[in-house]
Structures are given as structure tokens and as C-alpha cells.
Amino acid sequence: MTAGIRVTDLVKRFGGVPAVDHVSFEVGKGEFVSLLGPSGCGKTTTLRCIGGYERPTGGTIEIAGKIVNDVPVHRREIGMVFQNYALFPHKTVAENVGFALKMRGAPRDERRVRVGEALDLVEMPGYEDRYPAQLSSGQRQRVALARALIHRPSVLLLDEPLANLDRKLRQTMRVELKLIQERVGISTIFVTHDQEEALVMSDRIAVMEGGRIHQLATPSETYHRPATSFVATFIGETNFLEGEVTAVEAGQARVRVAGDRVLTVEAADGCTPGRRVGVTVRPERIDIAREAPAGAPNLATGRIEFVTYLGSIASYRILVGGGQRIHVTQPIAGDRAPFGEGETVAIWWAPDRGLIVV
Ligand SMILES: Nc1ncnc2c1ncn2[C@@H]1O[C@H](COP(=O)(O)OP(=O)(O)O)[C@@H](O)[C@H]1O
Numbered sequence: 025m026t027a028g029i030r031v032t033d034l035v036k037r038f039g040g041v042p043a044v045d046h047v048s049f050e051v052g053k054g055e056f057v058s059l060l061g062p063s064g065c066g067k068t069t070t071l072r073c074i075g076g077y078e079r080p081t082g083g084t085i086e087i088a089g090k091i092v093n094d095v096p097v098h099r100r101e102i103g104m105v106f107q108n109y110a111l112f113p114h115k116t117v118a119e120n121v122g123f124a125l126k127m128r129g130a131p132r133d134e135r136r137v138r139v140g141e142a143l144d145l146v147e148m149p150g151y152e153d154r155y156p157a158q159l160s161s162g163q164r165q166r167v168a169l170a171r172a173l174i175h176r177p178s179v180l181l182l183d184e185p186l187a188n189l190d191r192k193l194r195q196t197m198r199v200e201l202k203l204i205q206e207r208v209g210i211s212t213i214f215v216t217h218d219q220e221e222a223l224v225m226s227d228r229i230a231v232m233e234g235g236r237i238h239q240l241a242t243p244s245e246t247y248h249r250p251a252t253s254f255v256a257t258f259i260g261e262t263n264f265l266e267g268e269v270t271a272v273e274a275g276q277a278r279v280r281v282a283g284d285r286v287l288t289v290e291a292a293d294g295c296t297p298g299r300r301v302g303v304t305v306r307p308e309r310i311d312i313a314r315e316a317p318a319g320a321p322n323l324a325t326g327r328i329e330f331v332t333y334l335g336s337i338a339s340y341r342i343l344v345g346g347g348q349r350i351h352v353t354q355p356i357a358g359d360r361a362p363f364g365e366g367e368t369v370a371i372w373w374a375p376d377r378g379l380i381v382v
């Protein structure tokens with residue numbers, strides 16, 4: 025972990041109110057970790073503490089094995105890209121990118137060579153003499169990245185760097201940014217409120233809410249094994265049913281939900297009879313047909329209230345007994361959804377397709 029980042033028990037209060045509330049995590053050498061959560065959950069404050077732009081109320085921050093709490097920003101070996109990338113408008117691309125080297129007293133010739141290398145890295149060779157106003161928003165963001173990387177920092181901190189780009193460009197830049205990060209092999213913390221961005225780019229994702237981390241895991245674990253109901257509902261679409269455990273047997277739990285339906289789900293730690301739990305099942309993991317096969321588990325019948333045709337998938341909102349609405353999606357090949365509004369259908373799912381969150 026020597027070139028990585030370790031945050032231990034970080035607390036940051038503003039006038040008594042905690043913005044970051046006992047946060048601990050590590051980023052390994054070359055690893056890409058996202059801080060993901062809704063607006064106001066403490067992502068930027070966490071990042072600014074690591075970068076040295078905020079002073080922690082408590083806890084320690086280690087970069088490359090050294091505690092840096094008392095080390096000023098310009099000595100921290102970090103490169104940071106802010107949400108509003110803030111290039112100097114009256115400086116050229118070369119002056120912007122070379123800024124950190126100039127501050128560190130690097131000679132002009134060395135600066136010129138290193139600026140050239142940094143611009144090659146972000147695939148903008150030859151742009152030295154342009155001004156920010158003469159660049160597209162995607163190019164400006166790449167210049168900001170080159171500026172953050174030029175002094176060869178040991179960690180890269182990115183605060184919603186793609187948030188101001190339009191949708192199409194954001195999708196392209198995700199991949200480009202990730203490729204650059206991999207090429208440089210730099211430990212990176214990426215702040216975003218966009219779950220798709222985090223899923224696409226990260227080695228691991230820390231899902232935050234209210235100044236705390238709910239779960240720190242790979243994108244796949246975060247999606248398929250959410251640790252809390254917050255994670256289950258924040259990442260992707262899910263159906264979330266609350267109920268009471270009535271029995272646990274042979275690794276499976278029975279959970280009574282609204283409408284007196286009893287679901288069978290793989291048991292989880294801490295799910296004991298009498299306990300109230302949540303059951304989450306993703307829309308794409310539910311089967312749908314006019315009639316269910318014999319013995320179909322977790323079977324319900326319901327009426328389709330709403331159909332959305334999304335090109336390669338159909339999405340249904342189905343009203344089942346107990347007044348619950350279940351969302352089901354189905355891959356389709358044809359030009360229309362197989363089931364229509366008002367139809368009565370059967371839906372069911374195998375016990376290992378749902379998950380209990382306690
Ligand atoms: N300088 C500040 N002074 C007072 N409160 C702040 C300051 N910076 C952030 N906060 C508060 O801390 C909380 C977390 O903010 P922030 O870290 O910016 O969240 P995020 O980046 O996840 O949207 C919010 O409630 C915000 O209002």
C-alpha cells in the first residue's frame with residue numbers, strides 16, 4: 025500500500041455539523057476508487073481533506089505511507105481536478121499545464137518537454153499555444169487532467185470532473201479518463217453522484233450517505249450484494265419489499281410481506297424469525313409470462329399498469345396483491361413489448377435472485 029492512500033476515522037465538522045462522520049478506507053497502488061453518493065453526503069469534503077484543502081476535525085490521512093495531516097497542499101504529491109475545472113483563462117494551454125512545475129522552480133526547457141509529454145498523454149499534442157476559450161469542453165477537461173498529472177503526483181483526486189460535459193461526451197470521456205489513469209498507473213479517488221459512471225470506471229466504489237460509507241466493494245458486489253437498503257436502492261433499479269422473517273430453514277428464509285405473501289429468499293447473516301428485513305430483487309431478475317410453470321417460486325399474479333419500450337428491453341410496472349408495484353424488465357428482440365397494459369401476467373423469481381438486507 026506504500027503508494028496508496030489510507031484514510032482512518034476521518035471526521036470533518038462545519039460549525040458542529042459533521043459533513044464527514046468517521047470515514048475509513050484505503051486506496052491501493054494504482055487503484056481507482058469512487059466516492060459515490062447523493063449531493064451533500066460528504067464526498068467533496070472527504071476529497072478536500074485528502075488534498076489538503078480542508079483541515080480534518082479528527083482522524084488521519086496517509087499518502088504513500090506518510091501521515092500528511094500537517095503537510096500543506098503543494099507538498100502533498102497530489103494532483104487534483106476540481107468540479108469546475110478552473111483553467112486560468114488568460115494563460116495558454118502550455119502555461120496552464122506547466123503551472124505546477126513553474127511553482128516548483130523547474131527550468132524552462134524541462135517545462136517545455138514535460139508539458140509536451142503531458143499533452144501527449146491526454147492526446148492533445150500541439151495544443152500548447154491555444155487559450156482555454158479556444159477549446160471544447162472535453163479538451164478543457166483533458167488539459168485540466170494534464171495539469172494535475174504534470175508533476176507526477178502519487179495520487180490523483182477528481183471531483184466530478186465529467187459533470188459539466190454533455191451526455192455523449194461524458195460517456196466517451198469516462199473511458200478515456202480510465203485509460204489514461206491505467207496508463208499512468210496512479211492511485212485515484214473519483215467523486216461522483218452518477219452511479220453509472222462509478223460502475224463503469226471503478227475498481228471499487230465507496231457508497232456514501234450522510235457523511236458515512238455504507239459499503240466499499242467492487243462494482244459487481246455493490247450491484248449484486250448491496251450491504252444496506254440504501255445501497256440497494258441507490259445503485260441501479262430495484263424492487264424493495266419490507267417484511268418479517270417467519271422461518272429460516274436449510275439456508276433459506278421465509279419472509280412475509282404485504283398482502284400476506286410469503287417469499288423464499290436465501291438467508292443472510294442476522295436474519296432470524298420475527299425480525300423485520302428488506303428483500304430486494306432487481307427488475308431484470310424476475311421472470312414474466314402469461315402463465316407460470318408449475319412450482320414457480322415466489323409467484324405472484326398482477327396487472328400490467330404501465331409499459332415502457334426501451335429498444336432492447338421492455339419495462340413493466342405491475343400491480344400485485346397487497347397493493348405492491350413490482351418493476352420487471354425483459355430483453356426483447358422485436359419491435360414491441362410482448363405484454364401490454366391491462367394484461368394479467370404471472371411473475372416469479374428463484375430464491376437466489378433476491379437478497380435480504382437486514
Ligand atoms: N465550507 C463549508 N461550510 C459549511 N458547510 C459545508 C462546507 N462545505 C460543505 N459543507 C456541508 O457539508 C456537507 C457535505 O458537503 P459536500 O462534501 O460538498 O457534499 P457532496 O460533495 O457529497 O455533495 C453538506 O451538508 C454541505 O452543506
Ligand SMILES: [Mg+2]
Pocket residue numbers: 067068069
Ligand atoms: Mg461535491
